Amino acid sequence: MASKVYMADMESNSNSESLVKKLSKLFYKAGFHELFDENDLTAVKQHFGEPGNTAFIRPVFTREIVKNIKKEGAKAFLTDANTLYVGQRANSVDHLHTAVANGFSYATIQAPVIIADGLRGKNSRDVEVNLNHFAKIKVGSEILEADALISLAHFKGHELTGFGGTFKNVGMGFGSRAGKQMMHSAVLPEIEEEHCIKCLQCVKYCPEDCITINESESTIDHEICIGCGECVVTCPTDAITIEWESTSEGVEERMVEFFYGIVKDKKDKCAYINFVNNVSPDCDCASWNDRAIVKDIGILASKDPVALEQASLDLVNNEQYAAGILADKKIKPGENKFKYVHPDTDGGIRQIEYAEELALGSRDYELIKI
Structure with a gap:
C-alpha cells in the first residue's frame, strides 16, 4: 500500500492560510500528534545554518513545530551535532553562537538548543547496525536519549550526495564528528x-x-x-587531515546506514518534514547560497522517510528549472535536476533506493495536498 505524504503548497491569501498555519495543519494531518506520550523528550533536528547562508529553514517554522509538540504534552528541544569540517559549528560553543545568531534562541523558539555530540564532538555512543558498510556507527549521545524525533529538513542540492533531505539531516547530521568521517570516506587517514x-x-x-x-x-x-x-x-593542528571521498553512492549508503541506526529504536516515534523551498544548489553548510534551481514548491510531511524523499525529489524534477545555474542546460521534464547541478553524483537516487532496501519505507507514495 502506498505511503501517505502530505503537502502544503505556497499559496496563501489569508491569515488562516499562511504557510506557518499550514505547517500546523500538516503536523496534525500527518498524525504527528499521535507519536507523543506525556513528557516525552522530543528532539527537533534541523540545520542551524552556517553564518552567511540564508537558505536554511526559518526559525518561525521551527517555533510552530515546538508549539505543537508542547500542546501534546511533550517537551521539545532543538538539536544538531557538530560538523566534521572546521567552520562555525565544529564545537558546541561556536555551534550555539551560530544558532543564536541565525535566530534559534530560547527567546524566539521557546525551546533549548542541545548539541547532540557534546563540546568537542566526542560525546558519542556506538550503535550496532550490522549492515553492508558498518557493524557499528558512532552517533551523538543525546539523540539516543531522546524519546521521540521530528526531522525538519531543508531539501536542496549537495555536492557529494546529489541532494540533501531527511536522510542527510538525520543520518549525516547526528553522526558524531568521528561518525561523519566514517560516512564521508572509506579512505584511511594519514599523518602529515x-x-x-x-x-x-x-x-x-x-x-x-x-x-x-x-x-x-x-x-x-x-x-x-x-x-x-x-x-x-x-588533532589540534590538522596534521591528520579529513579524507573526502569523491564518489556519491558509497557516501549515500553509509549515510543511510547511520539513519537506520539512529531511528531503529524509536521507529514509531519519528516524524519527517521536508521544506522544498529555497532549493539551493549546495548544502546549508556553505557560508553562502546561490539562487534556487526551481521555484518554491511547498512543505511535505510523512511518517515514511523514503516516501517523503521520493515525493520531494519528484516534485523538484517535475518543476520547470529556474534561470541561473541550470539556465544553459537542456533539461527535459522529469529529469534529475540535481544530477545536472552535481554531475559527479547520481542525483541522490541511491540513498532512496538503499533506504527502501533496508525496509525504512516505500518509494510508492500517495501525495495528499491539504
Whole structure:
C-alpha cells in the first residue's frame, strides 16, 4: 500500500492560510500528534545554518513545530551535532553562537538548543547496525536519549550526495564528528609529518592503538586502523587531515546506514518534514547560497522517510528549472535536476533506493495536498 505524504503548497491569501498555519495543519494531518506520550523528550533536528547562508529553514517554522509538540504534552528541544569540517559549528560553543545568531534562541523558539555530540564532538555512543558498510556507527549521545524525533529538513542540492533531505539531516547530521568521517570516506587517514607537534592526543583517543608518534616518525598502521575518525577530529593542528571521498553512492549508503541506526529504536516515534523551498544548489553548510534551481514548491510531511524523499525529489524534477545555474542546460521534464547541478553524483537516487532496501519505507507514495 502506498505511503501517505502530505503537502502544503505556497499559496496563501489569508491569515488562516499562511504557510506557518499550514505547517500546523500538516503536523496534525500527518498524525504527528499521535507519536507523543506525556513528557516525552522530543528532539527537533534541523540545520542551524552556517553564518552567511540564508537558505536554511526559518526559525518561525521551527517555533510552530515546538508549539505543537508542547500542546501534546511533550517537551521539545532543538538539536544538531557538530560538523566534521572546521567552520562555525565544529564545537558546541561556536555551534550555539551560530544558532543564536541565525535566530534559534530560547527567546524566539521557546525551546533549548542541545548539541547532540557534546563540546568537542566526542560525546558519542556506538550503535550496532550490522549492515553492508558498518557493524557499528558512532552517533551523538543525546539523540539516543531522546524519546521521540521530528526531522525538519531543508531539501536542496549537495555536492557529494546529489541532494540533501531527511536522510542527510538525520543520518549525516547526528553522526558524531568521528561518525561523519566514517560516512564521508572509506579512505584511511594519514599523518602529515611536517604539521605534527607530537602532542599525542591522537594516540590517547585511538581505540585500536594503531598510531605511533615519536621523534623519528608519526604514522598510522593501516593494517589495524578501522577508519573511525577519532584521530582526525582530535588533532589540534590538522596534521591528520579529513579524507573526502569523491564518489556519491558509497557516501549515500553509509549515510543511510547511520539513519537506520539512529531511528531503529524509536521507529514509531519519528516524524519527517521536508521544506522544498529555497532549493539551493549546495548544502546549508556553505557560508553562502546561490539562487534556487526551481521555484518554491511547498512543505511535505510523512511518517515514511523514503516516501517523503521520493515525493520531494519528484516534485523538484517535475518543476520547470529556474534561470541561473541550470539556465544553459537542456533539461527535459522529469529529469534529475540535481544530477545536472552535481554531475559527479547520481542525483541522490541511491540513498532512496538503499533506504527502501533496508525496509525504512516505500518509494510508492500517495501525495495528499491539504
